[in-house]
Amino acid sequence: MPTNQLTNARCAGIKPTDKAQKLFDGGSLFLYVSTKGAKVWRLAYRVNGKPQTLVIGPYPAVSLQEARQKRDEAKAVLRAGQDPNAARKASHNAVTLDEAHTAYWSGRKDLSTSYLENERRAFEMHVQPMLGARIMKDITRADVLATLNTLDARGKHDYVRKVRMWLAQLWDWAIEQGHATENPPRSIKPERAFGKKQVEHFAALELREVPAFMDRLAIEGELQSVLALRLLALTWVRTNELRFMRWDEIDGDTWLIPAGKMKRRREHVVPLSRAAQDLLKVLKPRAGSSVYVLPAEHRPDRPISENAILALLARMGYKGRMTGHGVRTIASTWAHEHGYLSDAVEFQLSHVPENKVKSAYNRATHLPLRRKMMEDFSAWLNTKLTDAQDTSGR
Structure with a gap:
């Protein structure tokens, strides 16, 4: 040819x-x-x-x-x-980016499985096709930037920053191991190199809309996604934290989430209201032998799908108006309007900043007050459901 x-x-x-x-x-x-x-x-x-x-x-x-x-x-x-x-x-006398990637991330025992899976998927989809087989010492800043620019051009402005961060960590390790002499990803300044998207808040209902929402949710019966959404509302955790909830993390009226599962890498105590405990009693026989409180319908070895709650909300007619994360917004609004201590609310939402006073590191901080707050919120939700049902005539 x-x-x-x-x-x-x-x-x-x-x-x-x-x-x-x-x-x-x-x-x-x-x-x-x-x-x-x-x-x-x-x-x-x-x-x-x-x-x-x-x-x-x-x-x-x-x-x-x-x-x-x-x-x-x-x-x-x-x-x-x-x-x-x-x-x-x-x-x-060096390794390829593929080889370095495997060696470095397989040694990160301090990270959760889901975090490592997100990094691996990003590397395989967006970096490996262009740079994976290249020798690390051969890869230039222009090579890395060209790879990242393909993500930025598709509007993945937040995601491309994560990928750059992961690559920079990999290159830091490679330099220490003698596989590289410079760190091309770290020399790329994301605030200058990449675009920014408009800040969007998670869709959430107003408090006055909660009764109609609870009424509509009751129509759905006891599907796994419905029970998941109810438990989400009774715990105020993030959707991903709920998905990976395990039975061995529950001790009576308390759920202790390990640090490896939390966004801020710190243990989080969730007080369980009586309604939450009753819901767990319903979920226990449904889970069977699964370690997960909310296993997937046909795969007990896996947690419920990350899209289950969003699909439920869309079916209910709330697409674009409500999200799983929106439950946290509703709860926070309710708690502040009812005069609860702001610190207690923030601790319950696991929003405590890293530079908070030493008491922030006490995983049981404000626990008695938070227990009362969760009981009161549970009662408020139940009242709104009752009000909605009375109004509808059911």
Whole structure:
């Protein structure tokens, strides 16, 4: 096949489709275009009859002309009887980004499983296709920025900041291990490099709308998602914290959430009202042998889906008006309007800032007051349900 078949215009103009694409330039060099729009130069070759791939670098950070030069250099290595990938590793005495990623994150025993899973998914989807096979010492700031810019261009302004942070942590480790000498991700200033989205608050109802909402919720019966939403309202926790609630974390009228599950990495005590305890008695036989209080319908080894409550709210006609997180807003509004101590409310919501006074680290802070507050809120919810039912005539 003739070489130098591509043009810069074609490389720049190719758009992603629902299937990955390969634009061949000849000499086994091709531009790989992912379904997400990432463009990466790759070289196909064989060693002992087995197909291999050399990742040259992302386009346009690596230009068409540079990719052809790298192709010719790799071909020369092949003619000398060496594997270009092996030769590159040996010449740098270093690891690939894939190898470093596995080594670093597998050693982070201080993080929760869900946190590690979020990082891994981000790396595999958005970083690995472009940079995974590259030697860390070869990866430049321009390479990392080009990768992150693909996320920013799609409006993922918050997400791209997380990915940059995770990569910076990985490079810090690599420098200590001698696999890199500079930290390209850390040199990228997100406040200057990336866009910002308009701040959006979680949708939540006004207090006056709660009776009609409770009335509508009662129509749904005792579906797993309904019981989950009720327990969410009776505990004021975040949706993800509720999803991963386990039976061994409950001790009578108290739920102790381990630090590894909390956003602020600190144990959190949740007082359980009588209504919450009664609801747990309903959930216990439904959970069977599952360790989770709210297991998935057909997978007891997994918690309820993260979309279960949102799907329920949409079915009830509250899409865009109410979210699972909106329960916390309603609870906070109710508590402040009823004169409860602000610190007690914030402790219950696990909103205590890190620089709070020493009492902030006492996981039982304001617990007696919080127990009363949760009982009163539970009674208020029940009153609103009764009022709504009386008004509707049911």
